[in-house]
Amino acid sequence: MLCQLSINNFAIVRFLELDFKAGMTTITGETGAGKSIAIDALGLCLGNRSDANTVRPGASKTEISARFTLHDVPQAKRWLEDNDLDNEEDCILRRTINSDGRSRAYINGNPVPVTQLKAIGQLLIGIHGQHAHHAMLKSEHQLTLLDSYANHKLLIDSVQASYQRTKHIENELKQLELAQQERIARKQLLQYQVEELNEFNLGDGEFRDIEQEHKKLANGSELIDSCQASLALLSEHEDHNVESLLNKVIQLADNLQTMDEKLAPVASMLNEGLIQIQESRSEIEDYLSRLELDPEHFAHLEARLSQVMQLARKHHVAPEDLYSHHMALKNELAMLSDDETRLDEIRQELATSQQAYLTHAQKLSQSRQRYAKELDKLVTRSIHELNMPKGKFTIAVNFNPDMSNSLGCDQVEFLVSTNPGQPLQPIAKVASGGELSRIGLGIQVITAKKVATPTLIFDEVDVGISGPTAAVVGRMLRSLGESTQVFCVTHLPQVAGNGHQHMFVNKFNKGGQTETTMKPLDKEQRVNELARLLAGDIITENTLANARELIQ
Structure with missing residues (x-):
């Protein structure tokens, strides 16, 4: 899990050193305070693209480091060992960006290419952004979500290897045929x-x-x-x-x-x-x-x-x-x-390879159909909890050999019915913005439970959700936090109150310059922050009582 994040001269952050705990950590702050700034900084440690604009004005460089414990992440330890970057105890990712835009990356003190930050980062953290539910409207993302839940990587690897071999043979055949005359x-x-x-x-x-x-x-x-x-x-x-x-x-x-x-x-x-x-x-x-x-x-x-x-x-x-x-x-x-003989041989090889690809693709399709039925029930139950009591969710998996690619021959489509008597239709056609947010959040939480990533970040994924539904979202994320480290950037008090710990982001002016800080809140400070989220600037005893009730 993520234990510590250190940020120097990043955007409007002068210096931050944050220690994190297990469970669910909620992050709140005033509008425009930069609630997601720590996540943006962490993204650089995970190999996100950088430029000179990330360096705080007047500073020569930005430096960000993140420390992770690897007790329950054997795949990350194995990756470090395979790449001769093992530290035996923790994993420290560090990134520096100079004011001229040049960037350097380090893993456990060893200089590495940014691609290696991305590779190890995928094993340590999963980030779910506020626009993830919009991506869910695309068929290819729907397929990715289903595969993430099914976690049938070996089947996908077999399909990809078979597809690449078939393409290689097709290219050789094409070249031989072009030169035939x-x-x-x-x-x-x-x-x-x-x-x-x-x-x-x-x-x-x-x-x-x-x-x-x-x-x-x-x-x-x-x-x-x-x-x-x-x-x-x-x-x-x-x-x-x-x-x-x-x-x-x-x-x-x-x-x-x-x-x-x-x-x-x-x-x-x-x-x-x-x-x-x-x-x-x-x-x-x-x-x-x-x-x-x-x-x-x-x-x-x-x-x-x-x-x-x-x-x-x-x-x-x-x-x-x-x-x-x-x-x-x-x-x-x-x-x-011999080339003429090779033409006959390669045509036979192609037919064999195409048949092998279809066999692997059919096995993958069968797995997708099995897990789609399982996910149907879980997402339907989830959206019922999220104030869509009559909603129904189904994943259609259609096998079509004519649309073969490296991910198989399946066309995946999320279908939903939000009201009684309505037929199942593609999610893009029938779901409103709020409904889409709830469905998307339900899928993200369910798939996150299935994927063995030690730390999950939900960046304002509760946009468009309010009232009793927000309380359900908070409980869902807290439940997830019992087994996985969860960070949730939110503006909803019902969600923030469910955190095991709470961090507050504040923006202020100092010496004519804007700065952002982030600090953990104690119990009383947390009550005041939740009251602010509930009532705004005018906080009453009733508001404070409501805030205490949310924490309980």
Whole structure:
């Protein structure tokens, strides 16, 4: 629950430090005194939007902090632990706003983004404003109220997850279908190109082999002449050949080493040279014996080489890259074929996902219908207590798959009959302002009892209510305060008298500046304040007696 609120230089508040207790706290004050100013300040600690106008004139910044105990709020403790912001004891939210409009947020002394203030704030406080009953006229808010009462979060999460998955698949299908015509044209071109290259069937590295073989055969005569001339010089020429001359030199070297051992290496090197020359001669002889100048094979190579060049030009690639280009086109064609298969698969996925969404939405709708009947009875009983003895309230839940969204397929409508004999009609058509206020307040109190929020604030939700009805409202809020901390800003003495404690807001001028303060009232001060609410400026003994009776 909220234990303490500290406000510095906020609007017309110079400084306030307020301690709060459990139960129901009523807040009253003169018109224009700023009864809701503490709630507005607290809203900044809960992540509401801020601007430079919130800073008190003449001050450099606004600073607001709120301290909460978390004894009965396990979900808030878990959130703090998950975000490494746990303080073990209390939770302190703090917000500063500079005069230039810059804002900073803190949780337990740690700087955080404002979104985290909002996230933890939703677990700590629920605020019901004076215009909440107007929002109740909107179908989407009616749905929110029903879901708040039903508290079937797991069902809503399942519907939302299923809806998002369905939308994701729909988007993928849409993109594939939009590109389908372009894909078909590309596929036709690729099929022609791949068939042409498949028919030619160039192998990996084949172009290099063709080019080398063609070059060899194109120079066949010169190869033969050069090989024969080389053999003649090496060994076959009668008078002058390298092998015979080298043999003579080897004989001379052998004689020299007998005369001087230092020349022994020379003889060895010459012998090695002779071996190399003999092996070279053998290689050339072997090559020459296997060299075939087949004109038909040469013509085949020349034709294939010419076709490689032609296809390479056609596909705008280098001849040596034609094979890899062929493989790339085949891969692209396969991928396009896969896309066609993916289209069939994704259509099936979409149908499955849509059916799963409808199944989840139907379960959620069934839960809404069950809790709607329960809420019908509670709200009808509540408005009977609020001086509408013949009123009847019903929630219509209509399942319509054609209006699917992330919250399911339900159209929720609040129907009411305020007088006997009148048919149930949409609440916006038949309820007057006062009736709407009472119905709205009844729903807010009932749903607040169901939602596990430790602190609830009702900001002038009793507008349009008076007399005996106001006393019933006060008792309803006090009953709620027995299990939940309740703050109620009110102008009705019948409501204010039901509080466990009472705070008074006062506005005054000091040094030419307006200030607002808020302070708790003791029993006698409280009697005087209730008397003022009952009678205005002229307070009599009867008025004071009535005030004491309200407190009792």
